[in-house]
Amino acid sequence: MSRKKKPLPLLEGVKISGIAAEGKALARVRLRPEDEGEIVVFIPFGAPGDVADVQIDRKKRSFAEGHILRLVSPSEDRTEPRCAHFGICGGCKWQHLPYSVQLAAKQQQVEDALTRIAKVELPAISPILGSEDIWRYRNKMEYTFSDRKWRSWEDIRSGREFTDAPQALGFHIPGAFDKVLHIDECHLQTPLGDRIRNFIYEYALAHSLSFYNLRENSGLLRSLMIRTASTGQVMVCVQFGNDDAPAINALMKALHMAFPEITSLLYVVNLKLNDTIGDQEVVSAYGPDYIEEEMEGLKFRVNAKSFYQTNSRQAYELYKVARRFAGLDDGAEASEDAGARPLVYDLYTGTGTIANFVARRARKVVGIEYVEAAIEDARLNSRVNGIDNTLFYAGDMKDVLTDGFIAEHGHPDVMIVDPPRAGMHEDVVGVILRARPETLVYVSCNPATQARDLAMLDSAYKVEAVQPVDMFPHTHHVENVVKLTLR
Numbered sequence: 380m381s382r383k384k385k386p387l388p389l390l391e392g393v394k395i396s397g398i399a400a401e402g403k404a405l406a407r408v409r410l411r412p413e414d415e416g417e418i419v420v421f422i423p424f425g426a427p428g429d430v431a432d433v434q435i436d437r438k439k440r441s442f443a444e445g446h447i448l449r450l451v452s453p454s455e456d457r458t459e460p461r462c463a464h465f466g467i468c469g470g471c472k473w474q475h476l477p478y479s480v481q482l483a484a485k486q487q488q489v490e491d492a493l494t495r496i497a498k499v500e501l502p503a504i505s506p507i508l509g510s511e512d513i514w515r516y517r518n519k520m521e522y523t524f525s526d527r528k529w530r531s532w533e534d535i536r537s538g539r540e541f542t543d544a545p546q547a548l549g550f551h552i553p554g555a556f557d558k559v560l561h562i563d564e565c566h567l568q569t570p571l572g573d574r575i576r577n578f579i580y581e582y583a584l585a586h587s588l589s590f591y592n593l594r595e596n597s598g599l600l601r602s603l604m605i606r607t608a609s610t611g612q613v614m615v616c617v618q619f620g621n622d623d624a625p626a627i628n629a630l631m632k633a634l635h636m637a638f639p640e641i642t643s644l645l646y647v648v649n650l651k652l653n654d655t656i657g658d659q660e661v662v663s664a665y666g667p668d669y670i671e672e673e674m675e676g677l678k679f680r681v682n683a684k685s686f687y688q689t690n691s692r693q694a695y696e697l698y699k700v701a702r703r704f705a706g707l708d709d710g711a712e713a714s715e716d717a718g719a720r721p722l723v724y725d726l727y728t729g730t731g732t733i734a735n736f737v738a739r740r741a742r743k744v745v746g747i748e749y750v751e752a753a754i755e756d757a758r759l760n761s762r763v764n765g766i767d768n769t770l771f772y773a774g775d776m777k778d779v780l781t782d783g784f785i786a787e788h789g790h791p792d793v794m795i796v797d798p799p800r801a802g803m804h805e806d807v808v809g810v811i812l813r814a815r816p817e818t819l820v821y822v823s824c825n826p827a828t829q830a831r832d833l834a835m836l837d838s839a840y841k842v843e844a845v846q847p848v849d850m851f852p853h854t855h856h857v858e859n860v861v862k863l864t865l866r
Contacts, residue, residue, distance in 0.1 A: 388411060389434050390420075390445070396427060404425025405419050407419055407420075419441075419442045423446060424466055427480075431447045459475075468549070470854075472854055485849055485855070493829075493842075493845065497837075499833055499842060500841065505845060505847070508847070510850065513853070517690065518606055519604065519687070521602060522576060523593075524546070524548050525548075525558075525559035526591065527545060527546070528544070528546060529547065550562060556593060563577070572607060579603060586630075588600055591620050596620070602654050606670060606681065612671060613641045614644075618649050621648070627648075635664070641665070646664055647661055669681055678763055679760050682756070694850070701820050704820045704844060704846075705818060719742075721740075723737060723744045723745070723792070723793045724793070726796040726798070727749075731769065735757070737795070745772070745791075749776065777806040780810050781810060782814075791816040794819045795820045796811075796820070797823070801828060802825065817864065822860050833863075845862075
């Protein structure tokens with residue numbers, strides 16, 4: 380005998396009360412009259428103060444998820460989203476919230492993580508550093524070509540005839556690898572980026588170039604990356620699904636003629652089933668294979684495979700906080716004797732941006748990073764800037780950073796760590812506790828895992844300062860920098 384599940388309820392007049400750590404709004408409700416108490420419901424694109432009819436989509440033991448079916452009474456904190464694609468493309472979660480409300484939510488996210496998860500003694504948490512640019516701030520965007528444009532159910536059910544081209548150049552719908560939303564304008568990248576993307580789209584249609592079929596893995600045009608540096612230099616890299624040299628060369632020439640602003644015009648022919656280019660040859664059609672970012676006179680070369688913080692202007696603010704917490708900024712005393720300056724370890728160094736940024740105040744900076752190509756970039760950036768007191772090593776952090784490694788390279792006075800979202804491995808924390816640097820600066824893109832790691836460090840370290848930094852307006856992501864000193 381089959382047992383049908385009870386249909387999930389539609390809740391009328393739900394008052395949305397706050398914002399959760401992952402960016403969804405939340406409300407506390409009683410799902411059914413017979414339920415004993417309230418549970419939390421997570422609701423995307425809600426605003427604190429909204430009153431809405433909410434359809435429950437998923438029910439777990441301690442929480443539920445739903446979506447707004449009808450906005451009964453909008454919150455005073457709501458604002459009109461700027462983007463026509465908002466709510467569909469998935470890139471921005473908070474365009475419906477004023478920036479001041481976004482910052483308050485991110486500040487609360489950091490405070491909640493450090494108090495509820497870390498449970499360590501904390502100083503007053505500094506007010507979050509907001510981004511001066513909240514639109515057009517991204518220096519890198521990646522788009523996907525698709526031979527089939529994604530249409531919403533509302534569009535399909537309308538019965539109207541579509542007169543636009545069926546191909547798409549835009550973003551994957553969240554959670555769907557083969558569905559691509561065509562983008563006309565993105566307010567996070569520069570207007571030049573929009574013009575380049577739209578030119579390529581129109582050129583491809585006019586010249587009957589095939590767009591990629593994501594299920595069959597066939598087609599010429601596969602993906603597009605546009606990078607714009609703070610120096611004004613521009614990189615465009617087009618990824619192709621087959622080696623059609625005449626078509627590729629013609630498109631490269633057309634782009635070069637139409638956009639003299641492009642300083643680095645590249646392409647990749649990728650015949651693999653996935654579109655990652657880490658193991659692919661990047662060919663320069665016009666110009667060098669890199670662009671340069673600049674920070675306090677330091678130049679950082681960024682190629683098609685490089686990682687660089689996607690908000691250049693705010694990355695500078697983030698790195699200044701890290702340098703100040705490390706005691707290595709211009710306000711700190713600098714010994715004339717280079718040998719008396721601190722030995723710095725930069726863990727998860729990436730392309731060595733922080734390492735090179737603090738090197739002039741250090742005796743030596745030792746950087747460690749998992750990705751070999753990133754370490755090659757780090758070494759290159761040191762050479763380009765005439766920095767000769769950095770050493771970089773590639774490998775899994777828990778395997779490279781050992782007691783023996785520290786015995787060989789010296790006891791660190793300062794450690795800067797900037798791990799991925801998963802935080803630090805327990806073995807790495809163990810080595811740090813045994814190395815006992817006087818100052819530890821923890822830069823994190825995930826306050827929850829940062830808080831977990833702070834709890835493990837609490838036996839030897841005291842939190843001296845906390846500074847949240849917003850790198851990504853209109854998203855729920857937040858960076859947080861913590862200064863710890865040896866007890």
